[in-house]
Amino acid sequence: MLLIGNGRLVTRDNTNPFIENGAVFIENDLIKKVGTTKELKEAYPEAEYIDAKGGVIMPGFINAHEHIYSAMARGLSIKGYDPNGFLDILDGMWWTIDRNLTLEQVKQSAIATYIDSIKNGVTTVFDHHASYGAITDSLFTIEEAAKQTGIKSCLCYEVSDRDGEEKMKQAVKENEAFIKHALKDDSDMIAGMMGLHASFTLSDKTLEYCAEHKPDEVGYHIHVAEGIEDLYDSLHKHGKRIIDRLMDMNILGEKTLAAHCIYVNKHEMDVLKETDTMVVHNPESNMGNACGCPPTMEIFHHGIVTGLGTDGYTHDMTESYKVANVLHKHHLCDANAAWGEVPAMLFEGNAKIANRYFKRPVGIIKEGAAADVIISDYIPLTPMTKDNINSHILFGMQGRSIVTTVANGKVLMKDRKLTQIDEEEAMAKVREEALKLWTKINNR
The missing domain is CATH 2.30.40.10 (Urease, subunit C, domain 1)
Known part of the structure; x- marks a missing residue:
């Protein structure tokens, strides 16, 4: 008691x-x-x-979109990394990190993220994981860290075609295995989703393969229209906008989480609303990657369940709250904007999102x-x-x-x-693995 x-x-x-x-x-x-x-x-x-x-x-705060695998990026300088646009940022930084991660580094990244989450009052995390250097058992490894630190977690693996068919299938099967495991778990501390990277790295064949291996009880966690390149790719390859493509592939729905949604129009918002798909706004990441300001106020006023995440940029939800508040005031040139919408995302939207995956009310x-x-x-x-x-x-x-x-x-x-973990000892292990990762990346 x-x-x-x-x-x-x-x-x-x-x-x-x-x-x-x-x-x-x-x-x-x-x-x-x-x-x-x-x-x-x-x-x-x-x-x-x-x-x-x-x-x-x-x-406790809820983080509706996190990237545990990015923990060891802090301060990292990669030889030859000089990005010219969002795709260069993805390939040069984030995909370079995830291709070089070991399972031990995945675990230590999770420990570091969860420790920071605890310090910032975050008790529930929706994570979108990638470690193409170590796919199999990666979600189970993160679960070990979640149990060790005590954070409620909804996990998924980022399926993508970017590293070939064999790794894509491994990623799908990692999702499938973890989802089935989580559905049997009665602790109400773990949940799973089918993770998808983004439309531009996913063929129709891959999306069909994902659907074949996704248990009916869960939805998808996917980046949507984060960069303009994603939209152009969908129009060029599929002759339709991203939300329409996802609708046609049966990706949308009340259990699906669409992160970012920067380049979506009113018609696509209507589809998101009609399918009861959830959207997560990640203001600092969008600004930091120069991806653009999403029409989040309009998305919110469409009646779409809208939450707030950090995209791994920070683990402090009050920081995302502050940035979202000023971003939309600045973008709309309206000092009255975001006063009600952004706190509703953080305190109501995030709770609605979490309550679609966890049995006991949270938030x-x-x-x-x-x-x-x-x-x-x-x-x-x-x-x-x-x-x-x-x-x-x-x-x-x-x-x-x-x-x-x-x-x-x-x-x-x-x-x-x-109280549940020796912070000094845990962070010493994190630093040891971070140094190994940095050395490996820069000695390729």
Whole structure:
């Protein structure tokens, strides 16, 4: 039994959104009671007590699009890498990394990402993995890291034709094996999807092969129209826009996650809405790769389930929140843009996305929800109410404001100290494998 109290409680439950001096009672992996600190301390005097010290108690963050395999790219300089456009960035940096990864480096990349996620209050991750140097068992290897660190994870492998038919088929079978494994798992901590890279690296034959090997219970996780080159390729090769191609290939649907969607038009938004396909916005990555600003405000107002991700650029969801907020104001030349839409993506859209893959409600603090709770040390200097919570988070918090992270009822970090893993020992292993990877890449 665990009781978290003495904080400003942000529940994301519309029936009871904010409690000034709130508390959460947790039993095993579920939230059992929400109320004031006084009443819950009186009701559960034997529970282990964590004092929020006047900070903010809220649901753990959800990252709807992550790339664990990119963890060891930080600071990497590759000989001869001088990209001229998005395709050069993919091939020169990201595909170079994934082609050289070993299974041990995949695991250490996952450990590093999950540690950073815990420190930033992220308790659920949707990852899109690639390691064409080590395909078989790569998702199971990431699962080992997820269990070791305690992060809820929905995993997939990035199927692509870029390295030939044999590796494409290995990738599909890795997805298939992991999905079947995850469907049998009753912990509600792991899920699987059929991962696809992007339209321009996937033939119709490959997409048909994926469909043959995808269990009906899950959907696809795919990059859509991230670069203009992806759209041009679809028009040139298939005579149709990307969303229409994916519709014709039966890729879209309520369990499918379409990342980016920068170069989509109104007709394609209508199709996304009609098929109830989910979309994830990744603002920093789109800006950093100079891919363009997606019509995210329009996508959102189409009624499409829209979430927020990091694309591996960061593991701090508040950072993506801040950047998305200013990106769309700047792009639309409208200071009133994104005030409501972006927080809805982070706090409502991400929860809807996760709740299509995990059984217990996530992204909310209420009775019966998954016990994913975080504490921020942010103590507002102005009044905090149910009406201005998002503004306080936007302007007052950062990921590293999080001091305590609880996931699935387990305390993963308390007072900024990890509890389930020896951070110093773990990061020493990460650094050792990162050096091996860098040496291998630059001695090709």
